[in-house]
Amino acid sequence: MSVARHPRPKELENASLQEIMDRYVGRFRDKTPDWAAFEDARIEGYKRAQHRFIGAGGSGKHGDTSVIPARGFTLSIMFVPPGQGNAAHTHEVEEVFFVLQGFLTVFIEDEQGNRLTSRLGQWETISCPPGVIHGYVNDSLEPVYFQVMLGRAKPETMGYADASLYERRDAHLTPSS
Template structure:
């Protein structure tokens, strides 16, 4: 029960040290574009810009792309802008299409794959922030939002998987065995 006579809670004062963030992925050369195992992720808004509250990532997922099963201790939300992805959540599979949004609760095992013949584009919000730092640590920078990820040899793929597995715990992520 609340006390009706108590004064309303006050919001903290504005922090003038924090600036407005405007992300222009097609024209801003300062935005990092990161290739991750065939996908290209553009980090639009970082945790530094949101005081750690969230990060926003533009994801291009080509046919066959998407991460292996994993889980992490932060919320992850996908809004599908173009195409569709097949999402596996706690062992159940569903399709998320353009115009749809899905939220993955913290700690839930999940993966997604583009099973179509067309590139999918999604916006991904992770809260709190930090996932962008993992992508930067394990990925390869590419020139633009639409630059395809470089083709990797089998040895390069295995090296990437080892590096990701080694760094994942630092970024509150657990890589899971394939389903």
């Protein structure tokens, strides 16, 4: 006989194993790429698609029943075509990029504009500490898929380093007319 040594969360106390399996398994085939998950994704050079697996995340979008509820982190897969990336930004928590396929050039920078870059390949990662300006670009000839994990179930919206992007950082959350 098995004994659970830790209690289930309140919302799962009476859930069947099938209910837990149905709610806590995420499949790529069930994901719809979100090309408007971030405000900067509307700008050429920053176009990318997010496939959210765990948590509502910084995009603030809700209602996707294929997303697994988060407790302490978010997890997404990003698809970035050649020549695209994201705008320099910070988070209040750590953010991890883990390359699954392709090559990704990541960067960190300071407030004086000094920037260091590193090219990551398959199975390589960077952990970006809170408050450190960072981002990435796919400067290769092939698309890249990588995992993104943030250290909070619902992190704040990205803190773009660019003032005009920062001012409208939540604009993608309202429906366009």
